[in-house]
Every structure is written in C-alpha cells, then in structure tokens.
Amino acid sequence: MWTLAPKCLRFTAGMRGKKRVKGSLVTVKNVEKNFGDFHVLKNISLEIKKGEFFSLLGPSGCGKTTLLRIIAGFEDPTSGAVFLDDRNVIPIPANKRPVNTVFQTYALFPHLTIFENVAFPLRLRKVTNNIVKDKVQEFLELVKLPKEGKKLPSQLSGGQKQRVAIARALINEPSVLLLDEPLSALDAKLRQHMLIELDAIHDKIGITFIYVTHDQQEALSVSDRVAVMNEGEVVQIGTPFEIYESPQTPFIAHFIGETNFIKGKVTEILNEKRAMVEFPDLGSSLTVYQDKSLIKGDNVKLTIRPEKIRISTEKPEGLDEKWNVLQGKVDELIYSGFQTKFFIEIGPKRTMFRVFKQHVKFFTDEKAINWKDNVYIWWHNNDGYIVEVEAL
Amino acid sequence: MKKNYGPFYVAPVTVWLACFFVIPISIIVYYSFLTKGINGGVIHKLSLDAFRALYNPTIFQITINTFQVAILATVIMVSFAIPASYFMARSRFKNFFLLLVIIPFWTNFLIRIYAWMAILGNNGIFNNILLSTGIINNHIQFLYNTNAVILVTIYTYLPFAILPLYSTIEKFDFSLLEAARDLGATKWKAMASILLPNIRGGITTAVLFTFIPAFGSYAIPQIIGGTNSYMLGNVIARELTVTRNWPLASSISMVLTVFTTLGVLLFMRFNRSATESARGQKQKTVAAGAKA
Amino acid sequence: MKKLSKPNQPNQKWAGKKTGKFSLGMFSLVICFLYMPLIILVVYSFNESRMMNWGGFSLRWYEELFFSSGSLWQSFGNSAMIAVTSATVSTLIGTLGAIGLYWYNFRFRKAIQLTAFLPMLIPEIIIGVSLLIFFAGLKFQLSLFTIFLAHTTFNIPFVLLVVMARLEEFDFTIIEAAYDLGAREFQALLKVILPTAFPGIMSGFLIAVTLSLEDFVITFFVSGPGSSTLPLHIYSMIRFGVSPVINALSVIVIAGTVVLAVLSRNVVKLVFQQNR
Numbered sequence: 001m002w003t004l005a006p007k008c009l010r011f012t013a014g015m016r017g018k019k020r021v022k023g024s025l026v027t028v029k030n031v032e033k034n035f036g037d038f039h040v041l042k043n044i045s046l047e048i049k050k051g052e053f054f055s056l057l058g059p060s061g062c063g064k065t066t067l068l069r070i071i072a073g074f075e076d077p078t079s080g081a082v083f084l085d086d087r088n089v090i091p092i093p094a095n096k097r098p099v100n101t102v103f104q105t106y107a108l109f110p111h112l113t114i115f116e117n118v119a120f121p122l123r124l125r126k127v128t129n130n131i132v133k134d135k136v137q138e139f140l141e142l143v144k145l146p147k148e149g150k151k152l153p154s155q156l157s158g159g160q161k162q163r164v165a166i167a168r169a170l171i172n173e174p175s176v177l178l179l180d181e182p183l184s185a186l187d188a189k190l191r192q193h194m195l196i197e198l199d200a201i202h203d204k205i206g207i208t209f210i211y212v213t214h215d216q217q218e219a220l221s222v223s224d225r226v227a228v229m230n231e232g233e234v235v236q237i238g239t240p241f242e243i244y245e246s247p248q249t250p251f252i253a254h255f256i257g258e259t260n261f262i263k264g265k266v267t268e269i270l271n272e273k274r275a276m277v278e279f280p281d282l283g284s285s286l287t288v289y290q291d292k293s294l295i296k297g298d299n300v301k302l303t304i305r306p307e308k309i310r311i312s313t314e315k316p317e318g319l320d321e322k323w324n325v326l327q328g329k330v331d332e333l334i335y336s337g338f339q340t341k342f343f344i345e346i347g348p349k350r351t352m353f354r355v356f357k358q359h360v361k362f363f364t365d366e367k368a369i370n371w372k373d374n375v376y377i378w379w380h381n382n383d384g385y386i387v388e389v390e391a392l
Numbered sequence: 393m394k395k396n397y398g399p400f401y402v403a404p405v406t407v408w409l410a411c412f413f414v415i416p417i418s419i420i421v422y423y424s425f426l427t428k429g430i431n432g433g434v435i436h437k438l439s440l441d442a443f444r445a446l447y448n449p450t451i452f453q454i455t456i457n458t459f460q461v462a463i464l465a466t467v468i469m470v471s472f473a474i475p476a477s478y479f480m481a482r483s484r485f486k487n488f489f490l491l492l493v494i495i496p497f498w499t500n501f502l503i504r505i506y507a508w509m510a511i512l513g514n515n516g517i518f519n520n521i522l523l524s525t526g527i528i529n530n531h532i533q534f535l536y537n538t539n540a541v542i543l544v545t546i547y548t549y550l551p552f553a554i555l556p557l558y559s560t561i562e563k564f565d566f567s568l569l570e571a572a573r574d575l576g577a578t579k580w581k582a583m584a585s586i587l588l589p590n591i592r593g594g595i596t597t598a599v600l601f602t603f604i605p606a607f608g609s610y611a612i613p614q615i616i617g618g619t620n621s622y623m624l625g626n627v628i629a630r631e632l633t634v635t636r637n638w639p640l641a642s643s644i645s646m647v648l649t650v651f652t653t654l655g656v657l658l659f660m661r662f663n664r665s666a667t668e669s670a671r672g673q674k675q676k677t678v679a680a681g682a683k684a
Numbered sequence: 685m686k687k688l689s690k691p692n693q694p695n696q697k698w699a700g701k702k703t704g705k706f707s708l709g710m711f712s713l714v715i716c717f718l719y720m721p722l723i724i725l726v727v728y729s730f731n732e733s734r735m736m737n738w739g740g741f742s743l744r745w746y747e748e749l750f751f752s753s754g755s756l757w758q759s760f761g762n763s764a765m766i767a768v769t770s771a772t773v774s775t776l777i778g779t780l781g782a783i784g785l786y787w788y789n790f791r792f793r794k795a796i797q798l799t800a801f802l803p804m805l806i807p808e809i810i811i812g813v814s815l816l817i818f819f820a821g822l823k824f825q826l827s828l829f830t831i832f833l834a835h836t837t838f839n840i841p842f843v844l845l846v847v848m849a850r851l852e853e854f855d856f857t858i859i860e861a862a863y864d865l866g867a868r869e870f871q872a873l874l875k876v877i878l879p880t881a882f883p884g885i886m887s888g889f890l891i892a893v894t895l896s897l898e899d900f901v902i903t904f905f906v907s908g909p910g911s912s913t914l915p916l917h918i919y920s921m922i923r924f925g926v927s928p929v930i931n932a933l934s935v936i937v938i939a940g941t942v943v944l945a946v947l948s949r950n951v952v953k954l955v956f957q958q959n960r
Contacts (some may be wrong), residue, residue, distance in 0.1 A: 016717070072860075072864060073863075073864075074860055074863075074864075093863070094860070094863045094864055095863045095865075095866045095867055095868060096866070099864075100864055100865065101859070101860070103855075103857045103861060104857075105855050105857050107855060107857040107858045107860065108858070108861075109858055109861075109862075109875075109880065110854075110858075110880055111879040111880055112879075114794070120862070120865055120867075120875075121865040121866050123875075124865065124866050124867050124871055124875075125866065130762075132922045168861075168865065169864075169865075172865060172866060174893055245805070348959035396788055396789075396790055397784075397788065397869050398784045398785075398787075398788025398789065398790040399784070399788075399790050400784070400788075401780045401781065401783045401784025401785075401788065402784035402785060402788075402793075402796055403778070404776075404777040404780055404781065405777050405778065405780070405781030405784075405785075405796070405800055405840060405844070406781075406796055406838070408777055408837065409799060409800055409803070409837070409840065411800070412815065412818070412833055412834070412836075412837040413802070413803055413811070413814075413837055414799065415818065416811075416814035416815050416817065416818035417810070417814050419814065419817055419818055419821060420810070420813065420814045423817060433820075441789065449931075458845050472710055472713070472714055473714075475706060475707040475710035475711070476707070476710045476711040476713075476714040478707045479707035479708055479710065479711040480711060482707075487714075489711075491946070492715060492718075493714075493715075493718070493932075493947060494945055495941055495942055495945055496718045496719070496722060498720065498894060498898075498944070498945055499937060499938050500898060500914075500915065500918065500934075500937050500941075501898060501900060501915075501916055501917045502900055502919055502922060503725070503918065503933075503934045503937055503938075504721065504722075505922070506725075506918070506922050506930060506934065507721030507722060507724065507725050507934070509722060510721075510724060510725065510728065510736060510921065511720075511721060512932070513736070515735055515736055515757055516736050517724060517736050520735075520736055520737050524737075530912075547717065549719070550714065550717070550718065551718070555713070579704065581942075595718075600805075604752060604806075604807060605807065605808070606807075607807065608807020608808060608809050608810065609807075610808070610809045610901050610904075611900055611901055611904075611919075614921065614957060615919075615922060625807070625809045628809060628813055629809070629813075629905075632813055632816065632817075632905075636702045637736060638817065641813060642817070645809075645810050645814070645833045646814055648807060648809075648810060649806060649807070649810055652805070652806065652807055653805075656805060679823070
C-alpha cells in the first residue's frame with residue numbers, strides 16, 4: 001500500500017548521515033489554548049529537533065492545527081511559550097517569524113501568476129528583479145515546475161498548486177516549515193507521490209518540518225518522530241515504529257492502523273515477561289507478553305494487530321507455548337487485491353476478530369477460506385500488547 | 393500574533409452610517425415626541441400630540457389601504473414569479489431570460505410608471521382604441537384609483553420577486569421532483585410537497601423584496617393614485633412639505649417603520665429555517681443583478 | 685399503488701419535457717406584461733402626433749430631445765456627476781467595511797453589520813424624510829452635495845453586500861499566507877485583498893452607479909432649488925406637462941439600459957474569468 005518504509009528503518013540504513021541538518025530547534029513549553037470554556041490545548045510541551053521531520057497526528061478537533069497556528073503566529077496561546085532555538089517567538093507577529101506555512105487549501109493568490117506567487121515574499125522585501133528571477137526559478141525547479149511560471153493558479157492541477165505553495169513557503173528560507181494537512185485535498189495516488197517528493201525536499205533543504213495530519217499512514221511513512229494528539233493533549237511521542245508497535249493507550253492502538261481489543265483478567269504471573277490472562281469473551285485463557293508489571297487480578301486490555309494474526313482452515317502444527325491459538329468461524333470477508341480482511345467470530349459471546357491475510361502467494365495456490373468456514377487463528381504472544389491496566 | 397485591524401477597516405462605514413443613517417433616524421424618533429412649530433418645524437417641548445393625531449379615521453383608513461395594496465401586490469407578484477422563475481431556471485435559455493427580466497428592472501422606474509400613464513390615461517392608448525372602435529362613447533378613468541396603484545406596483549417590483557426565486561430554483565435539484573413522481577406523486581403534488589418547501593428561502597426573500605418597497609411606496613400612489621388611494625408614504629410627504637407638521641410626519645414614519653419591521657420579523661419567524669438563507673440569497677441576487 | 689402496475693407509463697409521460705405548459709404560460713404572461721409598456725413607448729416615440737393616437741412616423745421628439753431640452757441635459761449631467769462621485773465614495777467605504785466585517789472579529793461586529801444592512805430594509809421614504817429633517821436641523825443648504833451624501837448612504841449597504849459575497853468565495857488563508865510570507869497589513873491589503881476582491885468591488889461600483897442614476901424618492905426629499913437630477917426632471921415632466929419628448933427620452937434610457945446590462949455583464953464576466 002505505502003511504498004515508503006518508515007524513516008526509522010532508513011535511519012538505520014544510514015541515510016541520515018547524508019542529510020544536512022539545518023533549521024531551528026522548536027520548543028513548545030506548557031502551551032494552553034482556550035476558546036471560551038473550551039480547552040483546545042491542555043499544557044502541551046514538545047521539543048522538535050533541528051532538521052527533524054516531525055508530525056502532529058490526531059483526529060480532527062484534537063488541537064493539532066491550533067498548535068501549528070500558534071507556532072506560525074496566527075493565534076496566541078492562552079498561556080505558555082514557543083521557542084525557536086532560544087528565542088521566545090510569541091511576541092513576534094506572523095509576518096516577522098522565520099517560519100512559513102504550507103496551507104491545506106494552498107492559499108495561492110488567485111490574481112498572481114505562479115511566478116509572482118512564488119516571488120511574493122521577495123517582492124515584499126523589494127529584492128532586485130534579477131535576483132528574484134533566479135531565485136524563483138531555482139525554487140520552481142526544486143518543486144519540479146520549472147516551466148509553469150506564467151500560468152495562473154486556476155490553470156494548475158491540485159498537485160501542482162501544492163508544489164507552488166511549497167516553493168512559495170520555502171523561498172524566504174525559513175528555519176521551520178509548517179505543513180497543515182497539505183495533502184488532504186489530493187487523491188490517494190497523488191498523495192503518495194507528493195509524500196515521497198516532500199520527503200525528498202526535506203532531505204535536500206534540511207530544515208525543520210512540522211507536519212500536521214490526521215492520516216496515520218502519511219505520518220508514519222515520512223516522519224522522523226510523531227506526536228499523537230487527542231482532545232488537546234499529546235498522548236505519545238515516538239518514532240513511527242514505536243507508535244505503531246508499542247502504542248501506549250487504547251486510543252493510539254485504535255487510531256493508528258486497525259487492531260483488535262479484548263478485555264481480560266490476570267489469573268497468574270508466569271514469569272517476568274509472561275502472564276496468564278483469562279478472557280471471558282473468548283471463553284479461554286491465553287499467555288500474554290507483559291512489560292508492565294502486572295499483578296494477579298488486574299483487569300487488562302490486550303491489543304493484537306490484525307496483520308500479525310495467521311489464519312488457516314487447518315489446525316497449525318508444531319507450535320510451542322508462545323503461540324496463542326483460537327478457533328472461530330468466518331463471519332465476513334473482504335477481498336481487496338493485495339490482501340483479504342477476515343472478520344472471525346470467536347467464543348461464546350461471538351467476539352469479532354479482524355485478521356488480515358496478505359496474498360504473498362498467488363491467491364488460488366492456497367486453500368481458499370470461505371464464508372462460514374471454521375478456521376484457526378494464531379499469533380505469537382510477543383505480538384500482543386497490553387494497552388490498559390486497571391488495578392484490582 | 394498580529395494586531396486586529398478589523399475596527400480600522402470598519403471605521404469609515406460606521407462613522408458614515410452613524411452620521412447619515414442612525415442619527416437622522418433617531419431624530420425622527422425624537423421629533424415624534426415634540427410639539428409642532430407654528431410655522432412648521434418643531435418646538436423642543438415634549439408632547440404626545442403627534443401620536444394622538446394618529447387616532448384619526450383618515451390615517452387609519454390610509455393605513456388599511458397601504459396594507460391592502462402591499463399585501464395584494466405581493467401575493468400576486470410572488471404567485472406569478474414562482475412558475476415563471478421555475479420555467480426560466482429549467483430552460484436552456486436561462487441566461488437570456490434572466491437578461492430579459494433584468495432589463496425592465498434596470499430601466500428607470502419613473503419611465504416605467506409613465507408608460508402606464510401612456511397606456512391607461514384618459515387620452516391613453518387604451519381609451520383611444522376603445523373610443524375609436526365605438527365600444528365606449530366617453531373615456532373611462534382607469535388611473536387614479538387603488539387598482540391602478542396595485543397594477544403599477546406589481547409592474548414595478550415584479551423583477552424583485554423573480555430574481556431571488558430564480559436563483560433559488562436554479563440551485564434546486566430537479567431530480568427530486570422526478571423521484572417524487574417515481575414514487576407516485578402527481579405533478580402538482582410533487583411541486584407542492586417537494587419544490588415549494590425546498591425553495592422557501594427564495595420565497596421569503598421574494599416576499600420581503602416586494603412587500604417592503606410596496607408598503608413604503610410614495611411615487612406610485614403620488615403619480616398614479618387619486619385621493620382615495622393615498623398611502624402612508626404620501627401622508628408623510630404631505631405633512632412634511634405641505635402641512636409642515638414635522639412631529640406628525642415623524643410619528644407616521646415611525647408607524648411605517650414599525651409595521652415594516654414587524655412584518656419582516658413576523659414573516660421571518662414564521663419562516664425561520666428559511667431566513668438563514670435569505671441573507672445569502674439577497675447577496676446573490678444583488679450580485680446576479682450586477683453580473684447580468 | 686395503481687401506478688405500480690404500469691411502471692413505465694408515468695416515466696415516459698414526464699421524462700421528455702422538463703417544464704409544463706402552466707409555467708411556460710405564466711412566464712410568457714410575465715414577459716408580455718413587462719415588455720408591453722416599454723414597446724408601446726418605443727413605438728410612440730416615433731409618432732408625429734402629440735397625442736396617443738397615431739399621426740404618422742416622425743423623429744421630431746428626438747430632435748426636440750437632443751436640440752432643445754437644455755435643462756434636461758443639465759439634470760442628466762448632475763445625475764451622472766452624483767452617480768460617479770457617490771459610487772466612488774461608497775465603493776471605497778463599503779469595500780473597506782466588507783473586508784473588516786467579513787474577515788475580522790471584534791466587539792460590536794454583529795451590531796455594526798446589522799446596522800449597515802438596515803438601510804436596505806427600511807422604506808426609501810423614511811431615509812429621505814430622516815435625511816431631510818437632519819439636513820434642515822443642521823441648516824445644511826439642500827443642494828447637489830446633500831444629494832451626494834444621501835446617495836452615498838443608501839449605496840454603501842449594497843456595495844458592502846456585493847463585496848462580501850465576493851469575499852465569501854475566498855479563503856481567509858490567502859491573507860494569512862500573505863502575512864506568513866512577510867507582508868505587513870497595508871501590503872496585504874494592497875497586494876492581496878484588493879486584487880482578489882476586485883470583481884466584487886467592480887460590481888459594487890456598477891450597482892451603486894445604477895442605483896444612484898435611478899433614485900427618485902430619496903433624491904426628491906434632499907434636493908434643493910437648482911439641484912435637479914434626471915429622475916426629478918422626468919418626474920416634473922410627467923406631472924406638469926407631458927410632452928412626447930419623454931417617449932423619446934424613454935427609448936434612449938431603455939437602449940442605454942440594454943447596452944449597459946449587456947456590457948457590464950461581459951465586463952464582469954471578463955474580469956471574473958481572468959481572476960479565476
């Protein structure tokens with residue numbers, strides 16, 4: 001689906017070393033924002049490193065755009081401060097902050113040509129014509145639109161408008177680039193393409209990028225680090241890998257990707273890493289991986305990603321005790337080309353389990369699983385994750 | 393964050409309208425509580441004379457007449473305008489038809505009134521034709537009565553009813569009518585139960601656009617009407633310029649304003665869900681008038 | 685329920701034609717009603733006879749209109765002058781107001797907006813009467829200047845409305861983008877706000893010119909001796925001594941309206957297309 005590997009993986013492949021690290025260190029300190037009685041942001045503190053591609057991810061209304069607008073200078077926080085390097089920028093108006101924004105709606109000036117749109121910040125500073133010409137051309141080339149300068153915004157496609165908006169935001173050479181859901185108006189294919197290009201531009205320019213999105217795949221695929229926000233709070237900050245693989249709350253597990261939740265009660269602590277949990281909804285007990293110090297009698301919530309679960313009509317052979325095996329019935333299946341999503345009914349309460357099967361082999365080479373089939377599903381208990389503990 | 397420049401932008405409008413709208417209107421209110429001067433004007437002594445003078449059978453009769461003219465004209469205009477704008481909105485030539493409606497709308501209003509004098513006057517075309525064909529022997533007085541006032545009011549403000557209705561109906565999804573027919577509604581039933589509720593905003597605007605000027609009419613009854621078809625506007629003008637009873641002119645102005653405002657408010661309340669769209673509608677209508 | 689038994693029939697009946705005979709009939713009636721008087725004026729403007737019976741074709745009323753109606757043309761000159769000046773001032777004030785009311789939030793914004801639209805909802809005669817009393821109270825000599833003040837007053841709400849309608853089509857973000865890219869308030873106004881609102885400003889100006897040329901009632905109250913406008917002149921022609929010159933004048937006015945309507949439609953269209 002998304003061809004980009006998470007950046008943290010490429011990081012290990014040594015790509016980071018080539019990147020020029022420029023831009024500013026952005027520190028958000030105890031920022032609160034109230035609109036009347038409504039607390040949009042509740043005591044947000046963040047530190048965004050120089051040259052980092054940082055994402056603010058969350059559902060709509062979580063406050064991520066407000067936070068971005070505070071950094072840009074379009075809004076004042078009710079309390080708290082934003083520092084660029086060591087300077088508090090809250091008193092500095094938007095037009096004087098070394099920060100530029102790529103808007104969700106592009107916000108290209110409809111009466112100006114592409115060239116003049118990009119040249120706008122230079123014209124304001126009364127830069128001489130020759131320099132303007134060269135510089136605008138340079139940035140139009142950066143966004144791969146070297147020949148569109150004479151057109152009007154209305155003559156460009158959505159993707160092209162987005163590139164112009166990026167060029168225009170970068171021409172002032174800001175130390176931080178803010179991107180407010182820049183790809184949300186594009187269709188899925190184009191979005192993926194632009195994402196790759198954004199990443200390339202970031203690698204080339206090397207300044208700090210702060211990227212706001214509600215799309216977890218966008219955030220996971222390009223970011224160095226992601227801050228997941230919900231209801232005005234930052235709930236987790238981490239690399240895409242950490243966010244996806246070890247979500248700290250059910251909200252994150254639910255919001256990032258698809259997942260299964262089951263509620264259970266700890267019946268026995270087997271050792272430091274394993275505990276026995278009884279799941280009444282499933283009508284069975286399973287061995288569960290734990291890194292949180294569980295106590296016998298705790299109520300817990302277990303999450304397992306659907307793609308980590310295997311499925312077959314035949315009982316799997318030769319599995320050791322680290323594997324959890326359940327038996328159920330196919331309630332629904334959705335074939336979508338590269339994978340099939342199964343909804344499996346399990347246990348006395350007919351709990352639904354989602355299982356994604358990737359079609360690594362040619363579809364018909366495997367034994368087909370059909371609607372109403374009885375199936376076995378199993379997963380390694382390292383892949384299950386306790387996201388919520390309620391002490392006895 | 394940047395400074396809020398809103399007040400700076402709005403200052404000129406505020407100052408201008410305060411000077412030439414709010415203050416003059418307040419003066420009318422104030423004057424209506426004053427005593428009239430002997431040679432016109434006012435004496436700055438509070439009194440309710442001007443309001444007492446309203447208890448007067450003549451003024452009462454004129455108020456009734458004003459309502460009658462405005463309501464009748466509005467009802468006729470809107471009931472013609474709905475089917476006519478429906479036809480325009482569904483036609484292939486809608487832009488041309490729109491232009492056709494806008495041209496008389498933009499033609500000078502006194503010239504349009506005069507045209508009816510040329511047609512209906514004692515020496516007008518109508519009388520000439522009737523006389524020359526021998527249908528009548530003496531000319532008939534068509535003008536200078538309430539019916540003539542209603543007719544010319546309709547003629548003058550009909551485009552005001554058509555334009556907002558047209559722009560609403562144009563946005564209406566006509567497949568809803570087909571869906572209604574498909575589900576078994578008759579043609580008229582579909583219109584009444586699907587089209588009309590969905591163009592309520594346009595109807596509201598059309599009613600307001602026609603009722604307000606018709607109710608505050610001055611020139612039409614002055615030119616086309618007789619002494620029996622006086623409207624409130626004429627009384628105000630008479631009190632102001634001829635009788636020079638300024639407090640009375642002011643109090644009648646207040647009555648006119650209050651009735652207009654009440655009418656507008658009542659109608660909007662009655663049609664509440666539609667009022668939201670009325671403002672936008674008005675903008676679009678004015679904009680359409682500009683574009684056309 | 686009966687319809688279900690013959691499912692195709694109703695479909696065929698109404699699928700072909702979109703509108704019925706009734707609405708066509710009403711529309712035709714409306715158009716005849718609107719145009720009949722105008723056509724009669726045009727025809728009779730070429731009438732030799734002074735009366736409304738046909739006395740043969742003649743251009744004498746046009747001759748009289750163009751060569752011996754000095755005061756009429758003077759009134760027209762006054763009208764034109766007032767129209768242009770009041771439209772310019774009201775466009776300036778209305779545009780700034782629209783920007784402020786539409787894109788900013790501040791105390792009393794709602795109250796100001798409501799007040800600004802009120803002059804459109806109040807009967808004209810009230811505005812005329814109140815201004816007359818106001819000017820009299822200030823001992824202002826009624827003149828072309830008072831007419832200019834009155835026209836600007838009733839034009840402002842219309843300009844406001846049209847410009848706000850235009851602003852509605854734009855995102856506030858283009859202004860934020862201007863600030864973001866380093867523009868100061870005045871630069872943003874000059875380089876971004878005014879150019880994008882230009883088609884609306886232009887429509888507002890045209891509407892203001894038309895309303896001003898057209899106005900009779902308010903002008904009637906605030907005009908003084910020697911400050912006649914074209915509508916006032918027409919009024920006195922109608923009331924005191926109808927002469928067929930007015931037929932000729934009507935034809936010129938109607939023709940002017942048609943030309944203006946078509947022209948401004950195209951001009952606005954052109955500007956709109958360029959800026960989209």
